[in-house]
Amino acid sequence: MKKFTFLFLMFAIVFTSYGQSRYESSIAVVKKQKETFKAIKATNTASVAKSISAVEDTLYNDGGLSTAIGAGGGDLAVFTEFQAADLAPFIGKEGLEIKIGLNDAAEITALEILVYTDTNIVGGAMPIHYQTVPTWVDGWNTYVLAPSFTIDGTPLFVGYNVTYNAGGYPAGCDAGPVNIQGNWLYYGGWAHLNDLSASLTGNWNIRLNVGSALTCPQPYDVAASNITTTSADIAWTTGGAAAWNLQYGVSGFVLGAGTTIVATNPKTLTGLTQNTDYDVYVQDDCGGEQSAWSFVYTFTTAADCPVPSALNVTNITPSSCDLGWTTGGAEFWNVEYGVAGFTLGTGTNELALSNPWPVAGLVAGNYEFYVQDFCGTGTSDWVGPFAFTIPNCLPADQCEYVFDLRDSYGDGWNNATLTVTESGVAVATIELADGSAGQQLVALCDAKAIEVIYNKGDWDSEVGFTITDPFGTELYTIDDCDAITEGQVVSSFTSACTPPTCAAPTALAATTTQTTASLSWTIGDVETAWNVAYDEAGFDIGTATPVAVTATTYPVSGLTAGTAYEFYVQADCGGDVSAWVGPFAFSTPCADVTAFPYTEDFEDAAAWQACWSNMTGTLADGTDMADGGSWFAVDSTSFTNQGADYIYSGLGSVGIGYSAPDFQWLVSPSIVIPATPAYDLKFWLHTESSVADSWISLFYVKVYADGVWTEEFAHTDGTNNLFETQVVVDLTAYANKTVKLGFVFEYNDGYELSLDDVVVDQVVGVNNTTSESIRIYPNPTNGMVNITNANNSTINVYNMIGEVVATVNATDNFNTIDLSNLSQGSYIVKVVAGDNVITKKINLMK
Structure with a gap:
C-alpha cells in the first residue's frame, strides 16, 4: 500500500504541456516530467480527402488545447458526455465526424473511435459506433464516422481509446475548470478525471460534428484477400452507392497521385510488384455526387522468395548444435552465426544444404544466428537473430545450486536481479517476481569458476538471498542488499558436483x-x-x-x-x-565517544553505518531488538527524488519511510557523558505525516544507561515538522555515565521522517545579548571564516570526530580564521567567552 508509488484506478496520471500557456511559471517542473514540449499547431487532414459540407454544428465540453495526460503506457480510454438536453436540438441529425486533440503522436501505436449510449454503459453492451483510424498527428485530428449514426436523443458518451508507449502523453485536454460531462475515463470502470485528484481539472479535447445525413456517405471496412506476388482482391462496405472509384499505389503516395480506376466490389488489382506495401482508397460514386475517400488501407504483396520462420536450435553440446527453421519454400538457405551481438555480415556464413544445419567447432558462450531462403532467382530477407547458448558441459555433468530468495516487504524484488556466470558466460538470471519468498535452481557444470553478480533494483534494502551448494552447504547469505553497488560480484566459488568426503563445518x-x-x-x-x-x-x-x-x-x-x-x-x-x-x-564495536562536541551529520554513509546500529523489534523497551532495521542513508534521490527536502544541511541525512511492523531503532555508538558541565543532545527533525488524518509519525528519543532504555522525547501529535525546530534533549541525568542514543520510529501508518546534524555537547550558556551580537560568517565558506563581537574569547574549530583543527584567542571584535588548508566538509566553530558558549556548524566548500 505505501511504497510511495500511488496508483489511481491501477495507473498513475502525469501531465505535459501542449505549449507554455498554462505552465509558464513552472517550466522547470514540467521539463522534469517530460524532456521536451510540443507546441501543437498541426491538424490531421490525411484521413479526410475533402471537407464534409453537411456538418452544421459542433458539440463539445472543452475549452481548447492546453495540456496532455498519460498513464504510464498501454491503453487509455477517455470520453465526453452529451446529455439528452444537449442533443435535443439535433434529434434526427447524424453524428458525422469526431474531432480529437492528441499529443506525442510518435508514441501512439493504435487509436479507436468509440461511441456509447448511457444504456450501453449500464448494461455493459458494445458501443453503437466503433472505428479504427490509421493516422494521427499532434494537435487536432478530424475523423469522418463511417458509417455515421442517427441522433435520437439518447445520451451519448463520445471518445476514443489510445494505445501508446510508456513515457507518452497522448490524451489532450483543456486547462479547466472541471466540467463533469467532459472528463470521463474508463479503466475497469467509469470515473471522472478529477475523482483521481483534485488537481486534475482538465476536460478532454473531444468534439462531435453533427448535421444532416450525407447523401453520398463514404465507404469503409476496406480489406484485401487472395494476395499473391502480383495481385490482390480489394473489397469494402459501401456507403450506399452501386459504383465506386478506387485509387492505389506504393505505400505513402499522396492521394490524387495514385492509379485511379472505376471499380466493382470486390475489385482484383493486377500487375503489382512482389513483397511491396500498397495503399488503397475507395470512394462511393452516387451518380451526380461522390463521397469522401475512405481511410487508407495498406497491404503487402507476397514475396517471390518468402522468408523462413520459427528459428530454433537443437542437439546442443559443449562444441556443436543444429540450427533449424521453417522454410519459406526454398530447398537451400544461407546461414550466418556468431557471438551474441555480432553485426550481420561479420559472422560465419554458410550455404546450408539441409534443415536443420549442423554447426561444429563452437566454444562455450552466447551465440546468435540468422537465416534466409535461397530461391535460385534470388534470396529472401534475413530473419533473426535467434539467441542460443553453448554450455560448458553436458546436462549429465551438471548439478543444481539452490538460490533461496527473500523480500522483506513482500512484493518481490522490484527490478533487482542476479546474474550467474560460469567461466565468464552468463548462464542464468535470477529474480523474485512477487511475494516474500521463492526458490530458483541453477544447473552448473562441475569444477567451473562461478560468479554471482548483483543488479540493483528500486528497493534493494528489501532484497535478501542465500546460495546453497547441491550438498546443503551454505555458500553466501545476505538480508539487505542496499549497500551493494551495481554490477558487484557478491559471491564467487568453484562449482562442485561430487559430494565431499569431508563434511563442512x-x-x-x-x-x-x-x-x-x-x-x-x-x-x-x-x-x-x-x-x-x-x-x-x-x-x-x-x-x-x-x-x-x-x-x-x-x-x-x-x-x-x-x-x-x-x-x-x-x-x-x-x-x-x-x-x-x-x-x-x-x-567490532566503535570506540566509545569521549571527545566533544560529538557530531554526526550523516554525510558519509559508510562511516556512520559502521558505528550506528540499524535495529528492529516488537517491544517498546527495546529488549527484543535485532539487526534488520529500516533506517537508510538519504541523498537527493531518496523519497521519490524529493530527498533534498529531507536534508537539513550538506548532502546527506538519515531517514525512514513507511515501515512495519512495530519499532525501528537507530542506535548511536556508546557515548561517555562527562560528570561536568551539563550536556545535551541537539538534532534537526523532519516529519511528514499529512497524507491522511490517520497517518501519524510516532517518533521517540530514548537513552540507554544502566541496562535500561528511558524515553526522553516524543513526537506523537501527527503534525509535520519540516526542519522548523531543532530538538534539544537534556542529558544532565546521565552525567558520568556511558550511554547510547536511540532514535525510534514506531509503526502506526506513519509516513516519512528524517534526522540530520546530531550534536552532543556542553549546554550552551549564552545570554540573549551575546547570542545576538556574535556573528560567524560566511556559511558555506571557501576557506576564510569571519567572527565578529567575540573579543576576549577562545575560538576552537572541530572536525566531525571531535578533533580540534584550529584555535584563535580573540582579543579584538573582528577575527578571521583561515580554514583553506583543511579538507572540504563540515566543521563546528565553538566560541567560549567565560561561562558563555556558542557553537555553529559551517560547511567548507572548495
Whole structure:
C-alpha cells in the first residue's frame, strides 16, 4: 500500500504541456516530467480527402488545447458526455465526424473511435459506433464516422481509446475548470478525471460534428484477400452507392497521385510488384455526387522468395548444435552465426544444404544466428537473430545450486536481479517476481569458476538471498542488499558436483569487543582440524592465507574498532578438506565517544553505518531488538527524488519511510557523558505525516544507561515538522555515565521522517545579548571564516570526530580564521567567552 508509488484506478496520471500557456511559471517542473514540449499547431487532414459540407454544428465540453495526460503506457480510454438536453436540438441529425486533440503522436501505436449510449454503459453492451483510424498527428485530428449514426436523443458518451508507449502523453485536454460531462475515463470502470485528484481539472479535447445525413456517405471496412506476388482482391462496405472509384499505389503516395480506376466490389488489382506495401482508397460514386475517400488501407504483396520462420536450435553440446527453421519454400538457405551481438555480415556464413544445419567447432558462450531462403532467382530477407547458448558441459555433468530468495516487504524484488556466470558466460538470471519468498535452481557444470553478480533494483534494502551448494552447504547469505553497488560480484566459488568426503563445518558465529573477536563453529562430522581465514569485509577467500587450528574456536586480536570483518572456515579431514564455509560477517564495536562536541551529520554513509546500529523489534523497551532495521542513508534521490527536502544541511541525512511492523531503532555508538558541565543532545527533525488524518509519525528519543532504555522525547501529535525546530534533549541525568542514543520510529501508518546534524555537547550558556551580537560568517565558506563581537574569547574549530583543527584567542571584535588548508566538509566553530558558549556548524566548500 505505501511504497510511495500511488496508483489511481491501477495507473498513475502525469501531465505535459501542449505549449507554455498554462505552465509558464513552472517550466522547470514540467521539463522534469517530460524532456521536451510540443507546441501543437498541426491538424490531421490525411484521413479526410475533402471537407464534409453537411456538418452544421459542433458539440463539445472543452475549452481548447492546453495540456496532455498519460498513464504510464498501454491503453487509455477517455470520453465526453452529451446529455439528452444537449442533443435535443439535433434529434434526427447524424453524428458525422469526431474531432480529437492528441499529443506525442510518435508514441501512439493504435487509436479507436468509440461511441456509447448511457444504456450501453449500464448494461455493459458494445458501443453503437466503433472505428479504427490509421493516422494521427499532434494537435487536432478530424475523423469522418463511417458509417455515421442517427441522433435520437439518447445520451451519448463520445471518445476514443489510445494505445501508446510508456513515457507518452497522448490524451489532450483543456486547462479547466472541471466540467463533469467532459472528463470521463474508463479503466475497469467509469470515473471522472478529477475523482483521481483534485488537481486534475482538465476536460478532454473531444468534439462531435453533427448535421444532416450525407447523401453520398463514404465507404469503409476496406480489406484485401487472395494476395499473391502480383495481385490482390480489394473489397469494402459501401456507403450506399452501386459504383465506386478506387485509387492505389506504393505505400505513402499522396492521394490524387495514385492509379485511379472505376471499380466493382470486390475489385482484383493486377500487375503489382512482389513483397511491396500498397495503399488503397475507395470512394462511393452516387451518380451526380461522390463521397469522401475512405481511410487508407495498406497491404503487402507476397514475396517471390518468402522468408523462413520459427528459428530454433537443437542437439546442443559443449562444441556443436543444429540450427533449424521453417522454410519459406526454398530447398537451400544461407546461414550466418556468431557471438551474441555480432553485426550481420561479420559472422560465419554458410550455404546450408539441409534443415536443420549442423554447426561444429563452437566454444562455450552466447551465440546468435540468422537465416534466409535461397530461391535460385534470388534470396529472401534475413530473419533473426535467434539467441542460443553453448554450455560448458553436458546436462549429465551438471548439478543444481539452490538460490533461496527473500523480500522483506513482500512484493518481490522490484527490478533487482542476479546474474550467474560460469567461466565468464552468463548462464542464468535470477529474480523474485512477487511475494516474500521463492526458490530458483541453477544447473552448473562441475569444477567451473562461478560468479554471482548483483543488479540493483528500486528497493534493494528489501532484497535478501542465500546460495546453497547441491550438498546443503551454505555458500553466501545476505538480508539487505542496499549497500551493494551495481554490477558487484557478491559471491564467487568453484562449482562442485561430487559430494565431499569431508563434511563442512556449520553454525559459524563470532563475539566481539572493540579490538578482539572469538570465532566459532560446529564440526561437520568427526574432523579434528580446521583452516580459518578472516579479514576486513569483502576479501577474496581464493587469495587469503588461512590459519590451521585444532579447536572449534579461534581468538583474534589486533582488530580495529568500528570495522566490518568476515571469516571462512574449512574442515581438514586428513586426506581431504571440505568446501570453505562463509563468509560470516561480524563487526567490532566503535570506540566509545569521549571527545566533544560529538557530531554526526550523516554525510558519509559508510562511516556512520559502521558505528550506528540499524535495529528492529516488537517491544517498546527495546529488549527484543535485532539487526534488520529500516533506517537508510538519504541523498537527493531518496523519497521519490524529493530527498533534498529531507536534508537539513550538506548532502546527506538519515531517514525512514513507511515501515512495519512495530519499532525501528537507530542506535548511536556508546557515548561517555562527562560528570561536568551539563550536556545535551541537539538534532534537526523532519516529519511528514499529512497524507491522511490517520497517518501519524510516532517518533521517540530514548537513552540507554544502566541496562535500561528511558524515553526522553516524543513526537506523537501527527503534525509535520519540516526542519522548523531543532530538538534539544537534556542529558544532565546521565552525567558520568556511558550511554547510547536511540532514535525510534514506531509503526502506526506513519509516513516519512528524517534526522540530520546530531550534536552532543556542553549546554550552551549564552545570554540573549551575546547570542545576538556574535556573528560567524560566511556559511558555506571557501576557506576564510569571519567572527565578529567575540573579543576576549577562545575560538576552537572541530572536525566531525571531535578533533580540534584550529584555535584563535580573540582579543579584538573582528577575527578571521583561515580554514583553506583543511579538507572540504563540515566543521563546528565553538566560541567560549567565560561561562558563555556558542557553537555553529559551517560547511567548507572548495
